[in-house]
Amino acid sequence: MDRFKIIFTILLVILMGSCGRRTGKDENKLTIWESYNDEEHEVFMEIVEKFRAQNPGMKIEIQRIPFNGMEHKILTALAAKNAPDIARVDYAFVAKLADKNAIIPLTMKDIGDLKDKLMEAALYSNYYKGKFYGLPDQTTCIVLFYNKDIFRKKGIKHPPRTWDEFIDIGKxxxxxxxxxxxxxxxLWWTFPFFNTFGAEFLSEDGTRCLLDSPEAIKAFSLKVDLYRKYKVEAGAWMAGAMNPDLGFRNGKYAMIFNGPWSIKSLKEQGLNFGVALIPAGPRGSSTTVGGTNMVIFNKDKKELALKFLKFLLSAENQAMWSNELGQIPLRKDAIPYLDTLKNPYLKIFIEQMKTAVPRPPTPYYTDIELTFNAEMEAALNGQKTPAQALKDATRKVNEKILGGLR
Structure with missing residues (x-):
């Protein structure tokens, strides 16, 4: 019996030692799910390889997930309790994950000097109920794209600076x-109208939709008037119509709202185009923000995750990201290192980001947008006035979607 106890003890020690070594390896491993396109993935992996070289004791495991499938993949993983350490998500998804207590909040100590160095609108796209729930990895905003050849042919010397100029040029x-x-x-593409008129989307606590305000109604009335009254908009929003991007590429639409994701392909096409700030309304020029954020699921890996994310967000890596891909840098101190000869359009996007307004994070954004889209289309079709459409949409959102929060 004593001999059996000795053998059992030896085996137990060996087994525990083995488990300890495996745990040690896992403690220095980060699993990251990302959803970049091929060009972005290539640059991202350059950054990952640099991090690996500087941190030989750490293991980074990358898994690519299709962008449109990321939300489903994460929700499935959470149900199975096998979420990654870090995932790249659309910023509209951050609040939903935070509401489920699925991701780790970050303190101001965690964020450190990034609070002052990151683009404010991008950083605050992670802010929900008084806490930050991630760090941005990519940011975009909408600006005005215009066809220079059409402008020159019509004798127009510069893009519109105000909505009044926009209407005059449109005619x-x-x-x-x-x-x-x-x-x-x-709704997302309508925010530049709302923002230039100073309309608010949600109350500060996220329990009421406010898009039935006088400012919102004036802003949306302008959008409807561009199509119905002034007849300078093509009806590109209608099902079956030539969409804005295609119409712009084909020279059928002189102006569209668009983002930096289209710059490369438009340049390759050889289109003679320019970009400009969103026309100013009573509150000046403003726009909406899009983009993605890196969120952390594993509290035991928070420090390792932050180490990697801060490396990703270094000024050097942000300048490389921007110069290679023509995208907006997240760090303000990376701007002096941008190749604006290679990417002259970046100046406008960076300027526009200064007045960009992120959507207030809400777990219910998708449902809210679907409600507004249907009502706004009714106004564009002439079935409702702009005021009635916004009031009906706001009432439905407040009663059926946000009603339980109050």
Missing amino acids: KITDGSVYAFGMHNS
């Missing part, structure tokens, strides 16, 4: 074969 351009503007219907 000069629209001639039956070319429309001045092609626009989307959805």
